[in-house]
Amino acid sequence: MLYLALKAMISGLLIAAISEIAKRYPGFGALVASLPLVSVLGMMWLWHDRPDAGNMAAHSAATFWYVLPSLPMFLLIPALLRHGVSFWIALGLGCALTLLLYLAMMWLAPRFGISL
Numbered sequence: 001m002l003y004l005a006l007k008a009m010i011s012g013l014l015i016a017a018i019s020e021i022a023k024r025y026p027g028f029g030a031l032v033a034s035l036p037l038v039s040v041l042g043m044m045w046l047w048h049d050r051p052d053a054g055n056m057a058a059h060s061a062a063t064f065w066y067v068l069p070s071l072p073m074f075l076l077i078p079a080l081l082r083h084g085v086s087f088w089i090a091l092g093l094g095c096a097l098t099l100l101l102y103l104a105m106m107w108l109a110p111r112f113g114i115s116l
Contacts, residue, residue, distance in 0.1 A: 007045050014038070039063050062116045065109060069101030 014037055022029025047056060073094040080090035109116050 007041075011038070011041060014041070058115065065105060065114055065116055066102065069105045070098050072101065073098045 018029055018033045021032055043056065043060065046059060076097055077090045077094040080093060081087065085093075106116060
């Protein structure tokens, strides 16, 4: 239980640090947020729990393929905000687009021999 609490605390501190940096320096905050820190932490936790190279390779490859459908959200949200759409609606539409693209990725990937 202590291990789970430690993982949650470290991961939460990372998110809090990014939001504090972004308040003062939006561009630098975006740079830090774009780093695959959460993925790296996740891989470290996974490796600690299950040190299996095959499992880690599959996880890392699947992470790559799932990052791709999330990218358009970061273009849609600012476009909507610049056109006067409220933040919450823009965020909701960005998340909905990402969900649809995730579903499309899950449907298309096996057809191209990609294992997720």
